[in-house]
Amino acid sequence: MPDNPAPRSLLRTRTGHHAQVGNVELFFDLIFVFAVTQLSHGLIEHPTPTGLLHTAILLGAVWWGWIDTAWATNWLDVDRPLVRGLLFVMMGAGVVMSAALPEAFDEHGAAFGIAFAFFQILRTGFVLWAVRNDPVLRENFQRILVWHAAAALLWAAGGLAPEDARLGIWLAALALDSIAPALNFYVPGLGRSHTGDWTVEGHHLSERLSLFTIIALGESILVMGATAAGLDWTFANAAALLVSFLGSVAMWWIYFSASAGAATETIASARDPGRIARLAYTYVHVIPIAGIIITAVGDEWVLHHPLGHTDPKTALAVLGGPALYLLGVGLFKLAVFGKISPSRLAGLVLLGLVAPFSLMLPPLALAAIATGVLIVVGAWETIALSRGAESA
Template sequence: MSLLRQRGQADSGKVGMVELFFDLVFVFAVTQLSHTLLKKLDAQGALQVGLLFMATWWVWIYTVWATNWFDPEKKTVRAALFALLVAGLLMSVSIPRAFTDLGWLFGASIMLQQVGRTLAMLAASRGDDAALRCNFVRITCWLTASGSLWMAGGFADAEARMAWWLAALAVDMMGPVMFYFVPGLGRSTLADWNVDGSHMAERCALFVIIALGESLLVTGATFAELAFDPATVLAFLLAVVGSILMWWLYFDHGLEQGHHRIVHSETPGRHARNNYTYLHILIVAGIIVGAVGDELVLSHPHHGSPAALAAIIGGPLLFLCGTAVFKWLAHTRAWPPLSHLLGIALLLVLGALSIGLHLSPLLASGACVAVLLLVAVWESCVLR
């Protein structure tokens, strides 16, 4: 009996409860990432957390591709997801100490998830479409190469670990671009990536919800421990409104446009790779960095370091850049939305001014929220 999804049925692209249960691990992972960045808010810490975030993202998105092909309602597939859940939990636990004493656990859990999943896909596709199975063989080769580098870096000295893991990330990033080319097997084609567009769009939207939920969680937990003075209350309100505006900008128009584009495309695999596998990295990263900025504003509303201001302004900037290009590609327009381009320009100017004028975190946060509000209102008025 085939374990592949049966395409063409009314609920063939429905996201299952077991997939939502699996995502709970990544709620924890996102929290670990934001807290790790808060504890080491400098250039080195940003590079390290950025690398750990990318590794976490690739584990999650490859699992999304796997459950897009295989039916998670089948017991065998469900068991594989539970195994990935355990490995993902170990990976999340090791994130704060991945560059100290638990690098081996982070690297080994990445290797276990990436290679174990693709080997399971190969076994599960036995007897199915030969081209699809060959596609899984190519993916296995690439993920074995990157997984080996993740594991080697985990067991390497702390000084060499960054180099090993940057090499591993480069392999992960290049795989889809190179269509998983393997000597002797050639490369995959877009026809091999016969994804269910509705499922892919919904899964990535759910990860955006995870990131936004973590942002609200951090804001609420921090605010609950502080005195309710005017500056703190204002910082809390700005953080909440900022999260609402990010939701608005993504879900009010972006989600619908992206969903329509991939569902009605003749090459949904291309859009799944470009719009969802790659572009959503910027969107989710912006929300995570924005959550770090919100906590910094709550804790120190009047005085902030340049690194704190970079997080406060950089989060919305990353988010707007990601959503602008996402909507551009989804709507096949000549340019990204003008509202988003103006918002990006205003945030860049704000970032430059914050250096010379020594803006307070509270003022910088208020300016960022004002920019997001301007972009959201402008886009809504134009489209409606």
């Protein structure tokens, strides 16, 4: 894209300096606090294999809606009134979409499907118009619009379809959204995009993903706080609340270690930042977000029955959430640096060793062990980085 767009351009002016995340972007992200909370509550209410599958599909939709917008605002100048207006309209669609999440596979399917389709098409169509004077970006977003239009048609059709057909249609829609970037948005007659043409401002995109992680962690604290507020203040309940809180702190600690800044610099200075950002941010980053959501569900169940019997669903949430989180942040490190993180791998092994004994322990004890593993990983990485180790 041009280094110095015309004054009335809707695109960011690339000056070589770190582009700050705008206040309107932070405001926009608030709708996803609501969305993540809705996903957690939906899984709490439907702790079945089908409920987990439904939550995974809806998380996929929410993720693609957010990450596609994060990429769009990496190009768009959010200080322009038209761009702000776009984000406000999208927020309105996002509120409808998020409100419909708990019953998206029931009576609110049409509201979710149509709102999400509108969300995706409006944004991509606007960006295509905004980049109309840049031939490379224009061709890129022409391809993206074709893919998003095809997926949006399926999201809307699935919402309007009978409930027994909705799952298959939305799986197909999610598959289209998911494979498009990996295929470089190939469209017959229009060719394919190249990651080298995706002029990524690495610092901005990294900051956006960091903020989304904080949103997910904030949602977990919201869930545990709201649950604890409605319970009797016993020693066991207080201990469960403390363990849950420390687990969230440990997740923040692991994510925002010094390696996070190093990852940002690596992507920003890479010869092909679009390729690294596509893998590390677009694909891998949703895994730790899913881990945070599942951990929040486990926290809810532990808070309700800290000293009771640990059933399979509680064990899966309490151990599976942190495991999924460590897997995600480990894959993120691999995607950016090309190195396996020994600390995060060790954390996964420790959680795996605990799993066979999980049903023998009270929920509070199991949660304390899982939190302890996360704290060990965070401490390991901090100590290793302070000693100048190349990896942790």
